[in-house]
Amino acid sequence: xxxxxxxxxxxxxxxxxxxxxxxxxxxxxxxxxxxxxxxxxxxxxxxxxxxxxxxxxxxxxxxxxxxxxxxxxxxxxxxxxxxxxxxxxxxxxxxxxxxxxxxxxxxxxxxxxxxxxxxxxxxxxxxxxxxxxxxxxxxxxxxxxxxxxxxxxxxxxxxxxxxxxxxxxxxxxxxxxxxxxxxxxxxxxxxxxxxxxxxxxxxxxxxxxxxxxxxxxxxxxxxxxxxxxxxxxxxxxxxxxxxxxxxxxxxxxxxxxxxxxxxxxxxxxxxxxxxxxxxxxxxxxx
Amino acid sequence: xxxxxxxxxxxxxxxxxxxxxxxxxxxxxxxxxxxxxxxxxxxxxxxxxxxxxxxxxxxxxxxxxxxxxxxxxxxxxxxxxxxxxxxxxxxxxxxxxxxxxxxxxxxxxxxxxxxxxxxxxxxxxxxxxxxxxxxxxxxxxxxxxxxxxxxxxxxxxxxxxxxxxxxxxxxxxxxxxxxxxxxxxxxxxxxxxxxxxxxxxxxxxxxxxxxxxxxxxxxxxxxxxxxxxxxxxxxxxxxxxxxxxxxxxxxxxxxxxxxxxxxxxxxx
Amino acid sequence: xxxxxxxxxxxxxxxxxxxxxxxxxxxxxxxxxxxxxxxxxxxxxxxxxxxxxxxxxxxxxxxxxxxxxxxxxxxxxxxxxxxxxxxxxxxxxxxxxxxxxxxxxxxxxxxxxxxxxxxxxxxxxxxxxxxxxxxxxxxxxxxxxxxxxxxxxxxxxxxxxxxxxxxxxxxxxxxxxxxxxxxxxxxxxxxxxxxxxxxxxxxxxxxxxxxxxxxxxxxxxxxxxxxxxxxxxxxxxxxxxxxxxxxxxxxxxxxxxxxxxxxxxxxxxxxxxxxxxxxxxxxxxxxxxxxxxxxxxxxxxxxxxxxxxxxxxxxxxxxxxxxxxxxxxxxxxxxxxxxxxxxxxxxxxxx
Numbered sequence: 001x002x003x004x005x006x007x008x009x010x011x012x013x014x015x016x017x018x019x020x021x022x023x024x025x026x027x028x029x030x031x032x033x034x035x036x037x038x039x040x041x042x043x044x045x046x047x048x049x050x051x052x053x054x055x056x057x058x059x060x061x062x063x064x065x066x067x068x069x070x071x072x073x074x075x076x077x078x079x080x081x082x083x084x085x086x087x088x089x090x091x092x093x094x095x096x097x098x099x100x101x102x103x104x105x106x107x108x109x110x111x112x113x114x115x116x117x118x119x120x121x122x123x124x125x126x127x128x129x130x131x132x133x134x135x136x137x138x139x140x141x142x143x144x145x146x147x148x149x150x151x152x153x154x155x156x157x158x159x160x161x162x163x164x165x166x167x168x169x170x171x172x173x174x175x176x177x178x179x180x181x182x183x184x185x186x187x188x189x190x191x192x193x194x195x196x197x198x199x200x201x202x203x204x205x206x207x208x209x210x211x212x213x214x215x216x217x218x219x220x221x222x223x224x225x226x227x228x229x230x231x232x233x234x235x236x237x238x239x240x241x242x243x244x245x246x247x248x249x250x251x252x253x254x255x256x257x258x259x260x261x262x263x264x265x266x267x268x269x270x271x272x273x274x275x276x277x278x279x280x281x282x283x284x285x286x
Numbered sequence: 287x288x289x290x291x292x293x294x295x296x297x298x299x300x301x302x303x304x305x306x307x308x309x310x311x312x313x314x315x316x317x318x319x320x321x322x323x324x325x326x327x328x329x330x331x332x333x334x335x336x337x338x339x340x341x342x343x344x345x346x347x348x349x350x351x352x353x354x355x356x357x358x359x360x361x362x363x364x365x366x367x368x369x370x371x372x373x374x375x376x377x378x379x380x381x382x383x384x385x386x387x388x389x390x391x392x393x394x395x396x397x398x399x400x401x402x403x404x405x406x407x408x409x410x411x412x413x414x415x416x417x418x419x420x421x422x423x424x425x426x427x428x429x430x431x432x433x434x435x436x437x438x439x440x441x442x443x444x445x446x447x448x449x450x451x452x453x454x455x456x457x458x459x460x461x462x463x464x465x466x467x468x469x470x471x472x473x474x475x476x477x478x479x480x481x482x483x484x485x486x487x488x489x490x491x492x493x494x495x496x497x498x499x500x501x502x503x504x505x506x507x508x509x510x511x512x513x514x515x516x517x518x519x520x521x522x523x524x525x526x527x528x529x530x531x532x533x534x535x536x537x538x539x540x541x542x543x544x545x546x547x548x549x550x551x552x553x554x
Numbered sequence: 555x556x557x558x559x560x561x562x563x564x565x566x567x568x569x570x571x572x573x574x575x576x577x578x579x580x581x582x583x584x585x586x587x588x589x590x591x592x593x594x595x596x597x598x599x600x601x602x603x604x605x606x607x608x609x610x611x612x613x614x615x616x617x618x619x620x621x622x623x624x625x626x627x628x629x630x631x632x633x634x635x636x637x638x639x640x641x642x643x644x645x646x647x648x649x650x651x652x653x654x655x656x657x658x659x660x661x662x663x664x665x666x667x668x669x670x671x672x673x674x675x676x677x678x679x680x681x682x683x684x685x686x687x688x689x690x691x692x693x694x695x696x697x698x699x700x701x702x703x704x705x706x707x708x709x710x711x712x713x714x715x716x717x718x719x720x721x722x723x724x725x726x727x728x729x730x731x732x733x734x735x736x737x738x739x740x741x742x743x744x745x746x747x748x749x750x751x752x753x754x755x756x757x758x759x760x761x762x763x764x765x766x767x768x769x770x771x772x773x774x775x776x777x778x779x780x781x782x783x784x785x786x787x788x789x790x791x792x793x794x795x796x797x798x799x800x801x802x803x804x805x806x807x808x809x810x811x812x813x814x815x816x817x818x819x820x821x822x823x824x825x826x827x828x829x830x831x832x833x834x835x836x837x838x839x840x841x842x843x844x845x846x847x848x849x850x851x852x853x854x855x856x857x858x859x860x861x862x863x864x865x866x867x868x869x870x871x872x873x874x875x876x877x878x879x880x881x882x883x884x885x886x887x888x889x890x891x892x893x894x895x896x897x898x899x900x901x902x903x904x905x
Contacts, residue, residue, distance in 0.1 A: 006608060009380075009384070010380040010383075010384040010386040010389075011380075011386070011388075012376075013376035013377060013379060013380035014376070014377050014380050014392055016372070016373045016376060016377070017373045017374055017376070017377040017436055017440060018392070018395070020373050020432070020433065020436065021395070021399055021433060021436065024404070024407070024411075024429060024430065024432075024433035025399065025402065025404065025407065025433060027414075028407035028410040028411045028414070029407065029410075031410035031411075031413070031414065032406075032407065032409065032410040034410075035409070035410055035413060079304075082300070082304070083304055086297065086300060086301050086304070089297065091294075091297055091298070091301070094301075097301050097304075097305055099541070099544050100305045100308055100309060101304065101305070101308055102540065102544070103308060103309075103312075103537055103540060104308060105540055106490050106494070106533075106536035106537055106539060106540035107494070107533055107536060107537075108493075108494030108495070108496060108510060108532060108536075109494075109496065110494075110496045110510050110513060110514055110532070111494070111510075111529050111532040111533050111536075112311075114315070114513075114525050114526065114528065114529030114532075115311040115312070115314070115315045115529055115533070116311060117522075117525060117526075117529075118311070118314045118315050118318045118526055118529075119311065119314060121522065123327055123328070123329040123330075123331065124331075125314050125331060125333065127329070127330065128329060128330035128331040128332075128333075129330070129333065131329070131330040132330045139329065161307070161308070161311065214401065215401050218401055218402075218403060219403065221403065222403050222405060222406065222497070224496070224497060225496040225497070225510070225514060228514060228517055229514075229517060229525070232517065232518055233518070239406070239497065242406070242409060243497065243500065243501065246409055246412070246501055247500065247501065252409060252410075252412070252413050255409045256409050256410060258409075259406045259407070259409045259410070262403065262406050263403075263406060266402070266403055270401075451637060451639065453635045453636070453637050453639040454639050454641060456604075456606050456626075456633075456635070456639065457633065457635055457639035457641075457697075458641075458652070458656075459605075459606065459625070459626040459627060460604055460605075460606070460626045460627070460631060460632060460633040460701075460710075461627070461632070461652050461653035461656055461700070461704065462627045462653050462656030462657050462704075463627060463656055464625065464627065465625075467656070472641055472643075475643050476642065476643055
């Protein structure tokens, strides 16, 4: 019967993706939970979590991850906002600049780490430039294990450089929804202009800012390859520990405990943001 | 100097400053990767290269495991594109064409998946794939990459099909096409550029992904997994060349799909 | 050739009824217009006939074949869409020949018929162009040619002229009418433009809220609207309505009394609406008192809006009519043309 098939067609079209996502998300999620609470030989236990917490790197990883989150996310938002407002003033050639600003969108965190390694490494371009300018007499060891501030700075810069593009694209899309009347001439730096930006544009941009904040926070928990590229094992982070426990220590149970921890953080962060920033529906609509 | 000129110069000044901030690392990695091996430890390094050589790039490409890993990366990306488009295009089409019960719910699922850190699920998946004998298999990596790319594919394709008027397909149906025939002959050809953009973005996601690829493979590494696994042992030159090599195709592809960038992360 | 029989068709979108038990016979070769305001169900009915929507009840027959459960392509119909739906990735020639190719006609036949179709619509110089290089009017003609070359006995048109500008629309209207005379397909034509309906239709089905309010020849509907809605929808300006009741030998309402020469005992005291067209009202020395509000000179005549009591009424007057705004005048109605409707239901009362 034709009527029947017409009715079920949309569901038939959605079924493959729904099925696939449940297979690749729901099942592994349950499994991660199970792995994390199962002992090596079987039976339930909290031992894996205890091992995770008791590990020498755990508190460092925890602190470093949060530190990176707190330093990187606001920096990305501010940078991206500046770029977005510039682009949105539609000056001649703004299309080219948008493309340039968006390039890091295509760069992996691993590649970003390596790119900035060329800058921050002992005989890298930063030291070279400083030395040539006569600012320093001998290279600074930015990425040495005892220079936490140096490592942090390098990672923050690399991540801000890379992922600002993602925030930028979200914000540009949000700005496009705001009627042009709000942005008459391109006098971005006039006092009126600045006030209008703060009082009119930012509130209108709030849903986009919120999406960007949530997405970037969630992915800041996963920060991993950029850290490995710049600091190696000198700077433990949560996602890196999950990798190490799985690949090096060969203990998938503790690795799964880390995975569960990261999932939990993701969920908590999302809920907190939605509660604190309100606009629950706005988020769902975006 | 009047206010307008000042305004303009500040505007362009800031725009150019930010552009330099974005572009400089690319320049530096490029000159690093094309510096002769012997000069890589020169200090202080000049910002304008004094010599050019493909020696470092050659060293990287001839290093053990690199070429196979490039091939693996390409294969994984190809699988991901095929799986992703096969699964995501029908869903995108359904979202674009039908008003049905559960439509909003599905959109929320897609958005939640877009933000979900799927790579983290690689650890339990690795255990499963080990049991199923699918561990260290490119298809397994492609499956995880597909899950990561799927929400983007659904969003892009639905946007693409919304832009192809439904009346065109209906007209084809009144002119002797079946529903499927109308899709094939009218909607698909018109949607092709958009679908190509979705495929390219899928490629970038897969080509860049490190965590899942590293966890799920042992010998059949993808390029990022290969580079990551050898980070602690490889010389600087290898890293720089690897970095440049990973970056280049991504830049080229992002250039091809710049028109669609807003659809990917931006709106629904 | 075949007629179309729509038998008790109903259609529901979610919980909203779009078509309520519609029955309509379209005769072989007839030009049937479905006319009504937006949301009345006219397009839905057309799409049900085309097979693009499935009916929830009732049957549809084309000729003596029940097509209710058939796919569009098996119904032997051709359709022209409001947006024209010309395929942008094909040349004009491939667009016109698309249906024939789908039917796997031999190549020489396709070429010949595409040529004929293009000649009929004046598209020969554009055969190798892409739709993006055509004007709106040309695209509309491509859509018509593409439907005509199918040689389907039934032609369905969904507001095919609504996207053209006014001047072009006039021309295209005449062209379509001439084409219909030449090819004599059974046609269902959907429009919200009553002038289009009047000028093109053999018969008009006026629709409202999912039902057919009146079915008839254009002049029949114009002269004898079955309801107040039809009278108000057809004609430019629409019919004037005055509310009142019959008292003895006149129809009296707020501020007026219309004399009735033929007494109607059956209507005494009944609340009614009097319908009168602008061209059936004359300005006279005596009669119903009214006050002039606006005078609109329209070239061939002037349209005078007056107030009778508190009701605005449009009067068609000679272009040189000597009245001023705010002037008190008297009106006379042509009694033979007056129409009566029940004030409650809006339905016409037999004369």
